[in-house]
Amino acid sequence: MLIAFYLKIFLVVIGILCSRVGFYILVMSYVWMGYSTNTELVFYILSVFKDLRHTLGIIIPYGMGRAAELYSALVRINKVIQAEELPPKVGTDEPTLKPLIELKEATVHINDYIVLKNISFRTDSGLTLVTGTVGSGKSSLLKTILQDYPLTSGNLITHGRISYASQDPWLFPSSIKQNILFGEKFDQQRYQDVVRVCALQYDFNLFDKGDETIVSDRGLNLSKGQQARINLARAIYKESEIYLLDDSLTALDAHVQDYIFNECIKKYLRDKICILVTQTASHIQEVDNVVIMHKAQIKSIGKPDEKIIQVINELICKDDDLEKEILEEHEAEENEEKGEESKLIESEQITKRKVYSEVNKIGEVDFAVYKKYFIFGGGFFMMFIIVVLFGVTQGTESYSDKLITKWVDAQQKVLDLETNFTRYVQTEEDTDNFNIANNSTFGNESFIISLEEARENEKFTINLYSIMIVVSTVLGLIKTYALLDFCRKASINIHKTLSHTIINAVMSFFDSHFIGNILNRxxxxxxNIDEHLPFIFSECFRVAFSVGGIVFLMATVNWRFLIPFAVFFAILTLLRKFYLPTGRSLKRLEAASTSAGNVGLVLTQVFMLAGHVQWGVRQWADLENLMTSVERVLEYTEIKQEVTGGATVKNWPSQGAISYENVTLTYNNNEHVLKNLNFTVQPKQKIGITLEINDSGSNFSSGQKQLICLARAVIRKTKIVILDEATANMDHETDALLHDTIKENFSDCTVFTIAHRLHSILECDKVLVLDRGEIKEFDDPLSLLENKDGIFYKMVEQAGLLNYLS
Structure with missing residues (x-):
């Protein structure tokens, strides 16, 4: 940035030197060579050099900046164009052929790491469930079918259109509806069916704008469950023959999982090929085929019979009661008389949930924005000094232009006197009357004195002009550097303030503001503030004072020139066009102008005036536009900051006791997400939290990422640990292992465990049940299970875990 900044200053300096000093040297060289100057020559050269200054000082730096941006863009685009490409896809998406997926001895390497090894798999109908331990290759299998991962060896054949729902929900900044449609043609009936089977209607009723609610970057303004269901709905809405669903139900409550599995996967996709990656044991008995992955290989494949269950028991769960648990869960589902959809609707909130959307300001940029910008640049005094420099510089330039006029007039007077004197002497030599000649001696001497005075005046004028040229050039360099340095300091200080403010912003700011909007600042x-605003400021100041200087010079020649200028400026300010009538008026007034020098002065100034005023109005508009960037950046320098004051307590917390007294939490003064919480947690207690209704490392699977995060928590050795769905993507074996690890490493800690898998919290000291931000139940699990009408009892019953503690 600094190199480009000083390069532009250098080019502006060159422009100034060429326009002022270059013109002076050229004219003086012409005189020193013995040629006499005239008005046409001087003012023609002056106008040419003023155009040259615009080219060298403005057009060329602007062009170099755009050229640098173009080069940078070409380099980035070229990297994308030359990136490694996937091989051409095999198979066909022709819907008339019988759908088919077939892998034959397929092996896949990613960066010398085996993600699939010797995989043979075939399906042409029905629902296939893929399960396995963390990192066993389940997601890699789906990505290989998608042909996102190229085969190292083996064959892959697919017939039919493929739709895919990723394990980590992918959402883009647009409405929820557009996230679901994703460019597909809108079909009202299909859309409503997809919304229903993905259990989204309840959530739409919560939002103030329903499915027209704008989704932020990566869907951060939605819950994990909402993200997962919208991600699933996009895949289901696309008309395909093959549906690949990568653990799309993990982030959902148990009853929502069951509803979507029954209504969407089993019923709505019953005539399709569907491959579902999941760790949910209750769904194994209801699929057509089960694929068990282990260490990048298919360990077992077949119908969900006792053999498959035994393999799952050995590799994944290692739980002798797995078969019993599956049967109990299946029984609980069959005995459920009430439909899941009605369950979702019965607890629907009446109030609408408001989701953040950026407010676009309208109208002119407030003066307060300019005021803050000036303060960041060095203050109003510094800006006043710069304005004075611009004024004095323009004064010296205008005065030097006026001196050119005087010099031309003085030289013209010298030439006239010299011509008249030569003619007078020749006349005296031709006459025979000696007495007349003697009588003319007095007149001859006065003629010589006038000629000498004229020459002295011409010499004084050109010397004074030389001084003004040097002064205006030096002042031009100083005022240009002063303004650009002022803008540079403002930019640096704004950036520092913005960075500090964002880093120390309260967490709710990041929860409610789009990351794209933050990055855009x-x-x-x-x-805009770094590159464009300094030169727009410079141009606005330069043009403003230049127009003022031109008007002043024209007024010194004839005050009537102010009338057409006033009309001209008013029209350009309001309409920014229609200046030709004014130009003609100025032409008509040319004949009324004290000498040849003044005529040349007015002509050159008039020719520049039209361009200057038009350019000035344009720069004025650009300045207003660019100041909106200052306005947007300053908006984020005033966000609420985290509290950094107070004394630091050594070894805090020492015990880990927690007490909530009438705690209420809101986001952006909108809805209450927590309401009047009152509870106490004793040191070392383990608290399970469950909610009734609504809860990047690309080279690692989602389960592996969770393992890394848990390892980080273990290493920190804190007194209070919060586990928010820390094992959601784990297989049962790893899940059980992790709970043993948690018990061992966090035995002296106060632990909060938030989980959809209820067995994760059944062994906690207490269970906290939340519904719509309020505490509904809080007691030890056995006490809660004694209340058969309680929320917790019903959730445990539905999950088939009533006998888990016994």
Missing amino acids: FSQDLN
Whole structure:
């Protein structure tokens, strides 16, 4: 940035030197060579060099900046164009052929790491469930079928269109509806069916704008469950023959999982090929085929019979009661008389949930924005000094232009006197009357004195002009550097303030603001402030004082020139066009102008005036536009900051006791997400939290990421640990292992465990049940299970875990 900044200053300096000093040297060289100057020559050269200054000082730096941006863009685009490409896809998406997926001895390497090894798999109908331990290759199998992972060896054949729902929900900034449609043609009936089977209607009723609610970057303004269901709905809405669903039900409550599995996967996709990756044991008995992955290989494949259950028991669960648990869960589902959809609807909230959307300001940029910008640049005194420099510089330039006029007039007077004197002497030599000649001696001497005075005046004028040229050039360099340095300091200080404010912002700011909007302040807006605003400021000041200087010079020649200028400026300010009538008026007034020098002065100034005023109005508009970037950046320098004051307590917390007294939490003063919480947690207690209704490392699976996060928590050795769905993507074996690890490493800690898998919290000291931000139940698990009408009892009963504690 600094190199480009000083390069532009250098080019502006060159422009100033070429326009002022270059013109002076050229004219003086012409005189020193013995040629006499005239008005046409001087003012023609002056106008040419003023155009040259615009080219060298403005057009060329602007062009170099755009050329640098173009080069940078070409380099980035070229990297994308030359990136390694996937091989051409095999198979066909022709819907008329019988759908088919077939892998024959397929092996896949990613960066010398085996993700699939010797996989043979075939399906042409029905629901296939893929399960296995963490990192066993389940997601890699789906990505290989998608042909996102190229085969190292083996064959792959697919017939039919493929739709895919990723394990980590992918959402883009647009409405929920557009996230579901994803460019597909809108079909009202199909859309409503997809919304219903994905249990989204309840959530739409919560939002103020329903499915027109804008989703933020990566869907951060939605819950994990909402993200997962919208991600699933996008895949289901697309008309395909093959549906690949990568653990799309993990982030959902148990009863929502069951509803979507029955209504969406079993019924709505019953005539399709569907491959579902999941760790949910209750669904194994209801699928057509089960594929068990282990260490990048298919360990077992077949119908969900006793053999498959035994393999799952050995590799995944290692739980002698797995078969019993599956049967109990299946029984509980069959005995459920009430439909899941009605369950979702009965607890629907009446109030609408408001989701953040950026507010676009309208109208002119407030003066307060300019005021803050000036303060960041060095204050109003510094800006006043710069304005004075611009004024004095323009004064010296205008005065030097006026001196050119005087010099031309003085030289013209010298030439006239010299011509008249030569003619007078020749006349005296031709006459025979000596007495007349003697009588003319006095007149001859006065003629010589006038000629000498004229020459002295011409010499004084050109010397004074030389001084003004040097002064205006030096002042031009100083005022240009002063303004650009002022803008540079403002940019640096704004960036520092913005960075500090964002880093110390309260967490609710990041929960409710789009990450793209935040990044845009640091990219596009700061780029405008860094690169464009300084030169727009410089041009606005230069043009404003230049127009003022031109008007002043024209007024010194004839005050009537102010009338057409006033009309001209008013029209351009309001309409920014229609200046030709004014130009003609100025032409008509040319004949009324004290000498040849003044005529040349007015002509050159008039020719520049039209361009200057138009350019000035345009720069004025650009300045207003660019100041919106300052406005946007300053908006984020005033966000609420985290509290950093107070004394630091050594070894805090020492015990880990927690007490909530009438705690209420809101996001952006909208809905209450927590309401009047009152509870106490004793040191070392383990608390399970469950909610009734609504809860990047690309080279690692989601389960592996969770393992890394848990390891980080173990290493920190804190007194209070919060586990928010820490094992959601784990297989049962790893899940059980992790709970043993948690018990061992966090035995002296106060632990909060938030989980959809209820067995994760059944062994906690107490269970906290939340519904719509309020505490509904809080007691030890056995006490809660004694209340058969309680929320917790019903949830445990539905999950088939009533006998788990016994």
